[in-house]
Amino acid sequence: MAESYLSPLLISLKTVVVATIITFILGIAAARWMAHYSGKFKNLIDGLFISPLVLPPTVVGLGLLLIFGKDGPIGEFLSLFNTTIVFSWPATVISAVVMSFPLMYMTSLGAFEQVDSHLEDAARTLGASEWRVFWSVTLPLAWSGVAAATVLSLARSLGEFGATLMLAGNIPGKTTTIPVAIYFSIQAGDMNQALVLVGVVLVIAFGALAAVAYWKGKTYKARTTIMNRERVE
Amino acid sequence: MLEVRIKSALPGFTLDVAFSVNQEILAILGPSGSGKTMTLRCIAGLTRPDEGYVKLNDKILLDTATGVNLPANKRKVGFVFQNYSLFPHLTVNQNIGYGIRHLPAKQMEDRVAELLDKMHIKQLGDRLPRQLSAGQQQRVAVARALAPEPEVLLLDEPFSALDSMVKERLYLVLQAVQYFYKGNMLFVTHDLTEGYKLSSRIAVFESGRIVQHDQKEKVIFSPSNHTVARLVGFKNLMEGFVIETKESTALIKVPELGGSVRAIMQNNTNLAVNQRVTIGIRPEYIQLRNQPSSENTFLCTVDRVVEGVTATDYYFRVNTVGTTQHYITAIFPKPASSSIREGQLCHLYLPPEHVVVITD
Numbered sequence: 013m014a015e016s017y018l019s020p021l022l023i024s025l026k027t028v029v030v031a032t033i034i035t036f037i038l039g040i041a042a043a044r045w046m047a048h049y050s051g052k053f054k055n056l057i058d059g060l061f062i063s064p065l066v067l068p069p070t071v072v073g074l075g076l077l078l079i080f081g082k083d084g085p086i087g088e089f090l091s092l093f094n095t096t097i098v099f100s101w102p103a104t105v106i107s108a109v110v111m112s113f114p115l116m117y118m119t120s121l122g123a124f125e126q127v128d129s130h131l132e133d134a135a136r137t138l139g140a141s142e143w144r145v146f147w148s149v150t151l152p153l154a155w156s157g158v159a160a161a162t163v164l165s166l167a168r169s170l171g172e173f174g175a176t177l178m179l180a181g182n183i184p185g186k187t188t189t190i191p192v193a194i195y196f197s198i199q200a201g202d203m204n205q206a207l208v209l210v211g212v213v214l215v216i217a218f219g220a221l222a223a224v225a226y227w228k229g230k231t232y233k234a235r236t237t238i239m240n241r242e243r244v245e
Numbered sequence: 246m247l248e249v250r251i252k253s254a255l256p257g258f259t260l261d262v263a264f265s266v267n268q269e270i271l272a273i274l275g276p277s278g279s280g281k282t283m284t285l286r287c288i289a290g291l292t293r294p295d296e297g298y299v300k301l302n303d304k305i306l307l308d309t310a311t312g313v314n315l316p317a318n319k320r321k322v323g324f325v326f327q328n329y330s331l332f333p334h335l336t337v338n339q340n341i342g343y344g345i346r347h348l349p350a351k352q353m354e355d356r357v358a359e360l361l362d363k364m365h366i367k368q369l370g371d372r373l374p375r376q377l378s379a380g381q382q383q384r385v386a387v388a389r390a391l392a393p394e395p396e397v398l399l400l401d402e403p404f405s406a407l408d409s410m411v412k413e414r415l416y417l418v419l420q421a422v423q424y425f426y427k428g429n430m431l432f433v434t435h436d437l438t439e440g441y442k443l444s445s446r447i448a449v450f451e452s453g454r455i456v457q458h459d460q461k462e463k464v465i466f467s468p469s470n471h472t473v474a475r476l477v478g479f480k481n482l483m484e485g486f487v488i489e490t491k492e493s494t495a496l497i498k499v500p501e502l503g504g505s506v507r508a509i510m511q512n513n514t515n516l517a518v519n520q521r522v523t524i525g526i527r528p529e530y531i532q533l534r535n536q537p538s539s540e541n542t543f544l545c546t547v548d549r550v551v552e553g554v555t556a557t558d559y560y561f562r563v564n565t566v567g568t569t570q571h572y573i574t575a576i577f578p579k580p581a582s583s584s585i586r587e588g589q590l591c592h593l594y595l596p597p598e599h600v601v602v603i604t605d
Contacts, residue, residue, distance in 0.1 A: 130330040133291045136317040137324040138344030139393060148343075152334050 017208060019185050020193035023104070024170060027189055031108035031169045036162055038109070039116025044146060046117075047124045065114035069174025072110060076179045080106070103180035104187050108172045112165035119164060123157020124150055156227040163227075167220040170213060247301050247397050247429050251287050253294035255280065260294070260453040266397070270423070270430040272440035272461070275450030275476070281433040282327075284450075285399045288431070289324050290317035301396050323395030323428075327402045329386040331374040337361075337385050338370040344393035360388040363425060364418065380411040384418060391426055398422075400432035404439060416442055437477055441465055449473050467511045470605040471523060479525040479601070480574040487520045495602060497524055502543050503565035508600035516602070523603040528558070530599035531575040533585075534592040541595040545573060547587050555579060561593060 042061055046054070064072050080097040081087045090096055097103050127150050135145045151158070173191040180187040182196055190209050197206035250263040260280040264271070273281045286292040288299055290306065293314060299307040301322070306315045331340050341357045348356070361367045364384040374382055383403060390398060403419070404412045420443065423430070434440045440447055441461050448458040449472075457464050457473040468474040474482055485499035485506070493510045506524055516522065534542055545561035552558075561573045573593060577585075585591065 128330065130326050130328070131332060133289075133317070134324065134326060134330040134332070134389075135343070136291065137289055137320075137322055138389070139318050139321075139347075140343075141318060149332060 016184075016193075016205060020188050020190045020209060021212065023101070023186075023188060024190040027101075027104040027108055028166060028169045031105045031112065032162065032166045034105070034109050035112050035116045035165045035169070039113055039161065039165065040120050040151075040158065042113075042117045043120035043124055044150075046121055048142075061117050062114045064110050065118075069111060069172070070178060073107065073175035073178030076107065076110065076175060080179065098179060099181040099183060099187065101180070101187055104172075104176050104189055107175040107179050108169035111172045111175055112168040115168055116161045116165040119161030120154070120158050123154035123161065126157065127153045160224045160227045163220045163223045167217050170216055247288070247431070248299070249284070249288060250296075250298040251284060251294045252296040253283065253287070255283065255453065258453040260284065262448075262450070262453070262455050264448055264455060264458055266429045266431055268429065269445045270432070270443060272444035272447045273431065273433045273450055274435070274437065274440040274447050274464075276435060279450040280453040281450050282401055285324070285401050285431070285433060288397070289322045289399060290315060290320045291324075321393070321396045323390035323393070323398040325383075325386045325390050325398070325400040325403050328406060329374075329382045331382055331385055331389070333374050336371050336373055337366070337377070340374070340385055341389045341392050343389065356392055360392055363421075364388045378411075379407050380415060383407065383415060387418070387422065391422070395428060397429045397431060398426065400430070402433055402435070404434070404436070412439070419443055437465070449476055451476065463511075466527070466599075467601055468525075468603065470603060474523075474525050474601070474603055478527060480528050481531075482523050482525040482603075483571075485522055485524055487516045487518050487522060489518060490516050494597065497522060497602065499524060501565070501571040502563055504543060505540075506595060506600055507540055507597045508602050509598045510602060514602070514604060516604070520604070523605075525601045525603060526595050526599055528574045528576040529556075530596060531573065532594045532596065533577070534594045537592050538594060541597060541600075542592050543573075543595075545591055545593050547585055547589045547591060548572065550585070550587055552579075559585065561591065564590075 046058060046061075049057075077098065078084050079086050080090075080103070082091060082096065082098075087096060087098070097106065131149055131153070132145050135149045140148065171191055172189070173195065176187075176189060177192055177195075180189075182188050182192050188196070190213055194206050194209045194213075197203075197209065246268070247266040249265065251260060253260045257278070258280070260283055262280070262284060273284065275281050283292060283294075287294045287297055287307070293307075294309070296309050297307050298310070299305070301320070304315075305313050306320050306322075307313060332343065335343070338357055341360055342353055345353050345356055357370075361370060364387065366381055366384050366388070369377065369381060369385070374385070377385065387400075387403075404415060407415065416439070432443065444461055446459065447461045447464040449456050449464060451472050457469050459469075464473065465477050468477055468479065471482065483499050483501045485497040488496045488498050488505060490496075494507055495510060495516050496505050496507050498505045508524060510516075537544065544564045546564060547559060548562045549560040550557060551560075556576050556578045559575045559577060561575065563571045563573060565571065575593065
């Protein structure tokens with residue numbers, strides 16, 4: 013019965029890797045945009061970006077179904093090519109991205125806002141374009157916050173259940189991720205299978221927490237070290 | 246040549262200034278919160294004022310009337326921030342080279358080496374900012390700002406975070422910068438001495454306005470109004486009215502002193518008899534006399550003495566009739582004054598050439 017453990021593991025792995033890459037790019041881009049945006053709709057957009065974090069996952073899942081389902085805008089478009097997202101592997105990625113995006117966005121935004129704006133101003137007076145300011149000053153100085161954000165969203169993607177179940181369903185070998193497999197194992201009465209899968213998730217989750225704590229400590233240490241300047245005359 | 250006109254509403258006051266800087270070092274002097282930093286930021290393009298015009302040599306950097314607003318990275322304005330703002334994740338070499346990365350590698354290296362040498366920090370190239378002392382960081386900040394050969398160098402309270410010994414050394418560094426940097430320099434300070442030592446002209450800011458903009462000697466020794474006089478250290482400002490004028494001198498009755506004071510006019514102001522004026526004299530120029538001489542001498546009692554390291558502050562009470570007490574502050578260098586005690590009677594002489602007449 014090794015396949016019943018291996019299959020969810022492999023599917024989750026693929027999903028998490030792809031989802032994290034997408035969330036990483038989208039989250040940083042959104043955080044960068046909002047850090048400098050001061051228009052009227054700032055609070056509205058910010059709220060929209062964070063909403064999957066506060067809404068029940070099944071509600072988000074329903075929302076996704078309405079968009080990707082056969083009567084939804086994207087669903088209809090895709091049916092022209094005879095494909096559908098619903099109940100396919102890409103659906104696990106989409107659910108994971110949507111549910112982990114708020115974490116990546118919020119944590120990265122916090123990290124960017126903590127970078128001393130005088131440093132960014134200095135870079136501008138030295139001729140750097142906004143792009144160069146971001147890559148050479150903001151991002152390097154915010155990297156431990158961004159790393160923590162990435163790990164958090166990775167862990168979130170791994171544990172994603174509600175929206176995944178609604179959009180991707182439970183198709184063993186195709187869309188059954190670890191959390192879905194755990195649920196259905198318990199439904200079927202197979203405690204052992206469930207516990208093994210739970211164990212795997214716990215190991216990864218605690219690993220993630222440890223990494224986040226380590227990186228947060230690093231930023232704090234870096235700041236206090238600058239404050240108690242080690243001077244070498 | 247830098248031309249600046251800025252008008253912007255700020256919390257508490259309106260910034261409304263206009264000035265130019267032409268092949269010189271201008272010190273912007275004023276108390277905290279008078280709009281000095283905001284002005285620099287508008288010149289550099291880091292902040293956009295409500296209305297403004299900034300022209301640097303032949304290029305218009307900002308003109309709100311026509312919609313021109315060059316972004317900061319295109320203005321060729323060098324900026325040294327109050328806390329230096331060195332990039333903490335880059336070495337000294339990388340910090341200084343940040344603005345000249347587009348140059349060919351050899352040229353960039355040479356320029357960095359040249360600046361390290363000129364700032365006397367040659368051996369610090371590979372250090373990180375957190376491994377430098379405040380004075381060293383400041384020099385790196387100046388070198389970094391000068392590397393791209395900006396057309397004007399702005400310094401925002403460059404010495405305020407330093408202790409006095411380090412400051413003195415850095416004044417020399419900033420003076421030396423003039424020998425190899427030929428552009429205009431504009432620095433902001435709240436320290437009078439610093440402003441005087443390092444500049445050729447001073448613009449005094451108060452609540453968002455320039456209250457005097459002149460050669461430094463004029464600002465410090467012949468302030469044109471009350472506000473400036475107070476800001477540049479005139480502790481003895483007294484009301485009076487003109488009794489007579491003769492060529493370049495004026496005789497002014499000062500009720501607080503119970504007598505008249507003769508002043509030699511520095512500017513060619515025409516005073517009218519009975520005109521209300523304020524007279525002032527810097528504490529360092531008051532002299533002690535053994536007996537009353539013919540003019541400008543007043544009998545006072547020593548009220549308080551505060552001894553300093555090189556000079557002592559004396560607070561005198563003027564011996565006049567009447568119930569209100571009036572005070573004169575004088576500073577006498579040590580050791581000439583060491584015998585004066587509290588309660589002692591002294592004759593204070595106000596030399597006419599150092600009495601300033603303010604007509605606002």
